Amino acid sequence: MPNSTASSRHADGSLHHPRFSRWYGHAEPIIERWVGTARRAQNAQAIGRTLILGAGTGLDIPALGPQVTEVVLLEPDPTMGRVLARRYPDYALVAFPAEAMPFPAEAFETVISSLVLCSVADPDRVLAEIARVLTADGQYLMLEHVASPHRGIRWIQHGVDPVWRRVGGGCRLTRDVHTAVALSPLRWASYEPVRGGGLLPVIRGRALKVPDAQPVRQEEVPSGRAPR
Numbered sequence: 001m002p003n004s005t006a007s008s009r010h011a012d013g014s015l016h017h018p019r020f021s022r023w024y025g026h027a028e029p030i031i032e033r034w035v036g037t038a039r040r041a042q043n044a045q046a047i048g049r050t051l052i053l054g055a056g057t058g059l060d061i062p063a064l065g066p067q068v069t070e071v072v073l074l075e076p077d078p079t080m081g082r083v084l085a086r087r088y089p090d091y092a093l094v095a096f097p098a099e100a101m102p103f104p105a106e107a108f109e110t111v112i113s114s115l116v117l118c119s120v121a122d123p124d125r126v127l128a129e130i131a132r133v134l135t136a137d138g139q140y141l142m143l144e145h146v147a148s149p150h151r152g153i154r155w156i157q158h159g160v161d162p163v164w165r166r167v168g169g170g171c172r173l174t175r176d177v178h179t180a181v182a183l184s185p186l187r188w189a190s191y192e193p194v195r196g197g198g199l200l201p202v203i204r205g206r207a208l209k210v211p212d213a214q215p216v217r218q219e220e221v222p223s224g225r226a227p228r
Helices: 018-026 028-043 078-087 123-133 151-167 177-182
Strands: 048-053 068-074 092-094 108-114 134-145 186-195 202-209
Touching (some): 028 108, 028 186, 134 186, 177 186, 177 202
Parallel strands (some): 068 092, 108 134
């Protein structure tokens, strides 16, 4: 786990990664060269009232499509929150963790996460919360780096992960996003790799809310790319 000087969770549930958060702002050009094209393709699909999880420094906002009617930013890290408040003072900013969103059910037509599920404490709870706050016909758009599909690279990811988490604001290299979504109250509408190879393969996906979803048994989870 990250040490207290580099990362901490406050009693109110907020997160604080001061070193990582300060570095992140300087790394924005590199991040956008890495995933900017995929981010724009993802966010162009957003419609209606839209919630951005882990809004960070606001890189998702300029990529939003014209069908978005309202934007709410969820960002529990105070350093990131100050950047958002300065850059986007007219947007609603909510400093809560994604595991415990303070919104009523069916509040948003779209929920977006970009490079967020890797660092949340409980991804299953986050996905359940996303399903709760989505409208019945709502959509979850994600751009996430994930565990490699290749056994050798996964082995390296697991070995590097403890150090990576300390320097990367709690980021984990080994999250299996495909399975986590398949086991959640969401269903895949599309799922595709956008950057492969190395320690940081990236996927882009769209998931829909499943009405009255029941828990899925592990053996029922499909492997590979979800149907379009």
